[in-house]
Amino acid sequence: MTTKSVLDRATTNTQLDGVSADIGLLIIRVVFGALLAAHGTQKLFGWFWGYGMDATAGMFDGMGYNPGRFFGTLAGLSELAGGLLLALGLLTPLAGAIVVGTMINAINASWGPGLFGQGGWEIGLLFAVVGAGFAFTGAGRFSLDNGRPWHRQGFAVGAAAVALGVIAAVITLIFKWVL
Template sequence: MTTTTSAEAATEAPALTSAHDTSRPGSDIGLLILRIGFGALLVVHGAQKLFGWFGGYGLAATAKGFGSMGYNPGRFFATLAGLSEITGGVLLVLGLLTPLAAAIALGTMINAVHADWAHGFDGYQLPLVYAVAVAALAFTGPGRISLDHGRPWQRAGAVWGLGAIVLAVVAALITLAVS
C-alpha cells in the first residue's frame, strides 16, 4: 500500500481551471470560434439594416419596419439597432471590451425577441440563440486569443457577466419605454 502526502494528492486531483488557463488551448479556440461566428453574424445583421448589404433591406425599409413594430421614430431605432449590432459584433470578433460587447449585443437581442414575440418561437428563435451565446461570453470572457487577453482592462467572471446582463436588460427596458 502506498501513501500519499496531501501535496501529492492535490496534484493528482483534477483542478478547476479558469477560462484563461494556459493548459486548456481547446477552450480558447472554442471561445475564438464562438466570438468570431456570432460577432461576424451580428455585423452582417447590422449591415443589412443600415446599408442593405448581404441581401438586407437598407435603412429606409428597416426604419419603416421598425415603425410598424412600434419603435418610433423608426429611423432612429433602426439606426440604433444596426449600429449596436455592428459595434457589438466587431468588439466580439476582436475580443475587445468583451463584457461591454456582450451587453450591447444582448440588449439588442432582448429587443429583437420582444419585437418577434408575437410570431411565436419561430419568430424569436434566432435572437434568442444570439442572446444565449453573448450572455455566455459575458461570463467566460474572450479567451487568450483576443485583444483583451493580458490587458489591464480585461474582465471576465461572474461579477462582470452579471454586470453585462444587468446593463443589457436596463438598456433594453429603456429602449422599450421610449419607443
C-alpha cells in the same frame, strides 16, 4: 492494440490541450460576431442582401418603434458594434451587454409568432444567450482583451454586463412605448 490503449492515447495531454477552450471561444466568437455585425450592415447599408436604412426605418415604424429611423439606426449600430467587438474579443463584457440589450428588443419585436413560429424569436434568444455567455466567460486567450488591464471575466463582471444589457433594453422599450 486494445481499446483501452487507444483511448489512453487519445486522452493524453498535449501542449494544445491547454488552449483548446480558447480555440473554441475564438471560433464561436469570430463566427457569431461576424454574423451579428453582418446583420447590422444589412440594416444600415443594405449589405449582404439587406434592406438598407429606408426599408429598415419603415419596418421599425411598423413594429411600433417610432421614429423608425432612430430605432433602426440604433439596432443596426448595436448589432454592428456588438458583433465587431465580439469578433475581435475587445471589451467583451460590454459587447455581451450590447448583444443582450439588442436581442431583448428583437425578442419583443418578434414575440407574436412564438418561439418557433415564422418570424419567431428563437434567433433573438439564441443571440442573447451567446452574448450573455461571453459576458461571463470572457473572449479567451486569442483576443484583443487578453492581457489588457480591462480584461475581465467571471460572475460579477458577467452579471453586471447582463444587468446593463437588460437595463438598456428596458430603457429602449420605454422609449418605444412613450414615443
